[in-house]
Amino acid sequence: MKNILFCGNCKVFDGMLSAMLSIFKRTDSKEPFTFFIFTMDVSHLKPDYTPLTDGQVAFLEELAKSYNSENRVVKIDVTDAYMREFSGCPNEGCYCSPYTLIRLFADLYEEIPEKLLYLDVDILFNRDIDLLWNTDIEGFEYAAARDHYGKFLIHPNFVNAGVLLFNMKECKKTGLFEKCRELIKTKKLVFADEGAIIRCTTKKKMLSQRFNDQKFLYKNTVIRHFSKRLFWTPYPHTANIKQWNVTKIHKIFGYENFDDILYEYIYQKNRFEREICSVSSVSSAETQKMN
Known part of the structure; x- marks a missing residue:
C-alpha cells in the first residue's frame, strides 16, 4: 500500500483531483493507494476556509476505485487539533494559509502509517511514483x-x-513534529511550517531536483511542482500558474505531455459538477420546501 497525504480546504479540490489522476496515469504498479486528506473548518478566520466536503471526498474515492478497487480516500478532520495547537499562534496568518500548517499533525493520528508521502496539491507526476516511493x-x-x-x-x-x-517511525523517535509545532506556536517564521521543518530536522535525505522540479520540466522529471515562479519577460514578475489552469499550462509553459491528465481532469471536474453539485442543489431545494 502506498500512502499519500494531501492537506487543504474545499477550494483545492481541483488540485487533489488532477494530482491523483497524474499518479494513476503515470504509475505502472498495481499496488493500491490510500489517500489521506487532512482538512478543517477555520471559517472564523476566512469564510472560504471550510473543509473538503463529503461530496468531494466521495467523488475522489469513486474515481480512485475506478483505477483499483482497493484504493481508498480517507478524510481526517483536524479542526480540533488545530484549535488546540495553533489557534492564535504567531504563524496563523502565514504567507499561504493555515492549511499549510496541518501536515504537522501527522504524528497525532493512528491511521497514519510508517511511510507517508506528503504532496502539495499543485503537482503533477510526469513519471512513475515508484521512482520516489x-x-x-x-x-x-x-x-x-x-x-x-x-x-x-x-x-x-x-x-x-x-x-x-516521511519515515514516520523515525519522526516519532526524534520528535520532529512535536518540535515543529512548538516552534510554530512560539516564533514567527518567514516560511512558517517549511521553516519549522527545516529548523527541527535531525537527519534528512536529499533528493535529486527531478523529484520536485519547481521551474522546469525535463524528460527525467518525476514531479513538476507548479509553485509560484519568476518570469523575466516581458518584464520581471512572478506568477502562480497551477495545473488546473489548463489554458495557461499550454499557452505559457507550452506543455503537451500532461494533456492526457488534464483532459481527464476537465472531464471528471465537469462530471462532478453535473452529478454531485446537482444533487446538492436538489437536496438544498427540498430542505427549503420542508422548512
Missing part, C-alpha cells in the same frame, strides 16, 4: 529535494516542503 529512507526523518530559489538565496540544502517522503 521506493527511496530508502531508513534512518532518515524524511527525503526532500532542494527549493529552486532557496538553494541560491538561503542555503544550498534549503529544501522545498511541497514533496516530503
Whole structure:
C-alpha cells in the first residue's frame, strides 16, 4: 500500500483531483493507494476556509476505485487539533494559509502509517511514483529535494516542503513534529511550517531536483511542482500558474505531455459538477420546501 497525504480546504479540490489522476496515469504498479486528506473548518478566520466536503471526498474515492478497487480516500478532520495547537499562534496568518500548517499533525493520528508521502496539491507526476516511493529512507526523518530559489538565496540544502517522503517511525523517535509545532506556536517564521521543518530536522535525505522540479520540466522529471515562479519577460514578475489552469499550462509553459491528465481532469471536474453539485442543489431545494 502506498500512502499519500494531501492537506487543504474545499477550494483545492481541483488540485487533489488532477494530482491523483497524474499518479494513476503515470504509475505502472498495481499496488493500491490510500489517500489521506487532512482538512478543517477555520471559517472564523476566512469564510472560504471550510473543509473538503463529503461530496468531494466521495467523488475522489469513486474515481480512485475506478483505477483499483482497493484504493481508498480517507478524510481526517483536524479542526480540533488545530484549535488546540495553533489557534492564535504567531504563524496563523502565514504567507499561504493555515492549511499549510496541518501536515504537522501527522504524528497525532493512528491511521497514519510508517511511510507517508506528503504532496502539495499543485503537482503533477510526469513519471512513475515508484521512482520516489521506493527511496530508502531508513534512518532518515524524511527525503526532500532542494527549493529552486532557496538553494541560491538561503542555503544550498534549503529544501522545498511541497514533496516530503516521511519515515514516520523515525519522526516519532526524534520528535520532529512535536518540535515543529512548538516552534510554530512560539516564533514567527518567514516560511512558517517549511521553516519549522527545516529548523527541527535531525537527519534528512536529499533528493535529486527531478523529484520536485519547481521551474522546469525535463524528460527525467518525476514531479513538476507548479509553485509560484519568476518570469523575466516581458518584464520581471512572478506568477502562480497551477495545473488546473489548463489554458495557461499550454499557452505559457507550452506543455503537451500532461494533456492526457488534464483532459481527464476537465472531464471528471465537469462530471462532478453535473452529478454531485446537482444533487446538492436538489437536496438544498427540498430542505427549503420542508422548512
